[in-house]
Each structure stands twice: as structure tokens, then as C-alpha cells.
């Protein structure tokens with residue numbers, strides 16, 4: 001077997017082993033449920049194994065969609081003792097139960113990619129028609145409940161919503177969040193080395209926020225006005241922006257297109273507001289602290305995500321392409337999640353340094369859109385080299401390529417199938 005054949009067979013094994021029937025866990029043990037943005041990316045991997053199964057990943061996730069349109073960050077299809085905070089912690093009564101927050105909304109983009117690349121076009125049309133109403137309700141929820149002031153940028157209220165949980169970009173805002181005083185038992189540390197996971201002071205605040213949403217009865221206006229963690233996340237807004245553009249396109253392909261004026265207005269505003277997050281000195285975009293109404297001056301991979309969102313100008317894209325080359329000189333094993341020159345950089349600790357394959361892919365996709373195929377190829381080569389070296393881990397030390405976090409990881413295997421092999 002050639003190395004490529006081995007990588008393909010191994011990636012397929014990972015997805016099949018993590019398949020619990022209609023949904024794929026990110027990895028067994030550490031994450032025993034269905035996660036929102038993991039599901040979208042994992043579906044891309046299934047496309048290369050079984051198209052029907054790829055569509056099922058979305059259908060199962062949408063079983064957890066709330067009345068108001070939110071698609072939760074985790075849907076608890078069945079219980080498990082392996083994870084904290086599980087279904088009994090969020091105060092959400094539902095069938096299936098779920099968390100009370102969302103995650104970077106990339107689903108419409110993944111549906112578009114699968115629709116365009118699938119072989120069975122009749123199946124794809126039927127699935128697109130069936131999924132579209134839920135996707136539209138999800139996007140309307142973001143604009144309505146997460147931007148009640150119509151600023152053009154949606155808000156996030158928990159580091160887990162960013163998907164980049166312990167990014168140093170959140171450090172100062174998280175300091176303002178009280179620490180939970182109740183006792184609880186983390187489960188992640190029984191699966192992964194503690195020096196690769198968030199620290200206790202962060203977890204105490206993650207838990208405080210879970211309780212806060214429950215206390216506020218999930219009322220979006222109260223949470224908007226009172227939540228001590230409140231960001232305008234440049235990565236999440238870029239993911240939404242790209243997905244909204246793809247949703248508008250999907251609607252044009254639907255058997256019965258509907259009026260999307262409200263969503264189009266939201267997207268037009270967002271392009272202007274994402275522009276306002278550009279930082280000429282740091283050669284990338286910055287997250288925003290809502291309470292201070294100020295940019296968060298920490299260089300993270302999130303700052304390149306407007307490439308993926310198609311919200312950068314061609315000039316900004318060229319500047320970011322050069323900047324990414326500099327980052328790769330310091331951390332050659334994929335794009336570091338925090339710039340290796342930042343004092344807070346930590347090569348193995350989750351989102352404080354490691355390179356993540358799906359982010360490498362999303363940013364490479366954006367670089368190609370702007371014509372920077374050479375830098376996209378650098379990211380692709382770096383990503384391929386780490387899976388050849390280490391296999392399908394959750395994330396990787398950007399300096400050495402060592403695999404970190406959970407092993408046999410679904411989205412890493414999915415990105416390999418879709419982009420690298």
C-alpha cells in the first residue's frame with residue numbers, strides 16, 4: 001500500500017469507528033456527542049465514503065434545532081459519563097437535549113460543497129430542499145437574537161461558541177467573569193494530558209456562564225445586556241458571512257426559493273463591519289471586546305478568517321498572505337492558532353498555539369479565493385506533512401508536528417479525505 005492509500009484507509013477507519021449511527025462523535029471518550037461545527041466538517045469526509053451518510057450528519061444535527069432557530073453547539077443524542085458538562089448541566093429540556101449556545105455556523109457552506117461535489121444529484125436536490133428551511137431559520141436566529149442592536153456583527157457569549165475555547169484573545173474578558181463556586185468534576189483530564197487542555201480558572205468561568213444562561217432562562221435580550229463574556233468574534237462572524245453567501249446561493253438552487261431579504265441585509269452590513277476590525281499594524285483582523293468597544297490586540301489564527309469569509313479586500317488578502325508565510329517560518333507544521341511570537345503562545349495547549357487542520361484548510365480555501373495559491377499550497381503541504389508524521393490527532397504542535405489532544409479525530413480525518421489525500 002502506498003502512503004496515500006494508507007492515509008485514506010486510516011481516515012475512513014476513523015470516521016467509521018466514530019460513527020454512532022447518523023452522527024459522528026469527534027472522538028470517543030473525550031467528546032461523546034454530536035458537535036455542531038464538527039458535524040459540518042465531518043460530513044465533508046463522509047462525502048468521500050458514502051454520500052447518503054454525509055447528508056445524514058446534517059439531518060441528525062438538526063434534530064436538536066431549537067424553536068427559535070438556534071442549532072446548538074452540542075446535541076446529546078444519548079447520555080454519557082465521559083463528558084462534563086453533559087445533558088444534566090445546561091437546564092435545556094428538549095428531545096434530544098442540547099447545550100444552550102451555538103458554534104461557528106459553517107453548515108450552509110458545507111451543504112453547498114457537498115451539493116456541488118456529490119455524484120447523486122437527485123439525492124442532493126432532495127436533501128438541499130429538505131435542509132434549507134432549517135438553515136434559513138438558523139441564520140435568521142443569528143441576525144435577530146445575536147445582533148439585537150443591528151450592529152452588523154453578531155455577539156458570542158461563551159468561549160465555546162467561538163470554537164477556539166481558550167484562545168488568549170479571550171483572556172481579559174474572561175477575567176471579568178466570576179468563577180463558579182459550585183463543585184464539579186472535569187472529565188476531559190481523564191482523557192488528555194492537562195498541559196494540553198484549558199486551565200481550572202478558565203473552566204470555573206466556563207461553568208459560571210453555563211449556569212448564567214440557565215438562570216436567565218435563555219432570554220436573548222437579558223443575556224445580550226448582562227452577560228459578562230460578550231465578544232464580537234472575527235472568526236465566527238467570518239464563518240457566518242461565508243455561510244450566508246452560500247445560503248443565498250443554495251436558495252437560488254432550491255426547488256422553491258424563498259425571500260431572503262432580511263438575511264441579505266445582515267450580510268451586507270457584516271462586510272462593512274468586518275472591515276472595521278482590520279489592524280494595519282498587525283497585518284490581520286482583530287476580535288472585538290463588546291463592553292470596552294475596543295479591538296483585542298492578540299494575534300491569533302482567527303484574524304485571518306475574513307479570507308475564508310470573503311470579507312477582506314484584495315490588498316488586505318495580499319498582506320495576510322505575506323504574514324502567514326512569516327507565521328509558517330516560526331511554526332512550520334501548519335498555522336499556529338496563536339502567533340508563535342506572542343508571549344502567551346503555548347505550543348501544545350489547545351487554542352493557545354497548536355495548529356488545527358480544519359483551520360488550515362479554511363484559510364487555504366480563502367487564500368485560493370483571493371488568488372494566493374502559492375501560500376495555500378504551503379498550508380496544504382504543512383498539513384499533509386503532519387498527518388504523515390503523526391496521524392489523525394485533534395491538533396498539532398506547530399513547531400514539531402507532534403499530535404495533541406484526542407486521537408482518532410473525526411474532523412482531522414475528514415479534512416484529510418477532502419483536501420490532503
Ligand code: DGY
Nearest residue numbers: 073084160163165188
Ligand atoms: C470542550 O469540551 O472542550 C469543547 O471544546 C466544548 O465545545
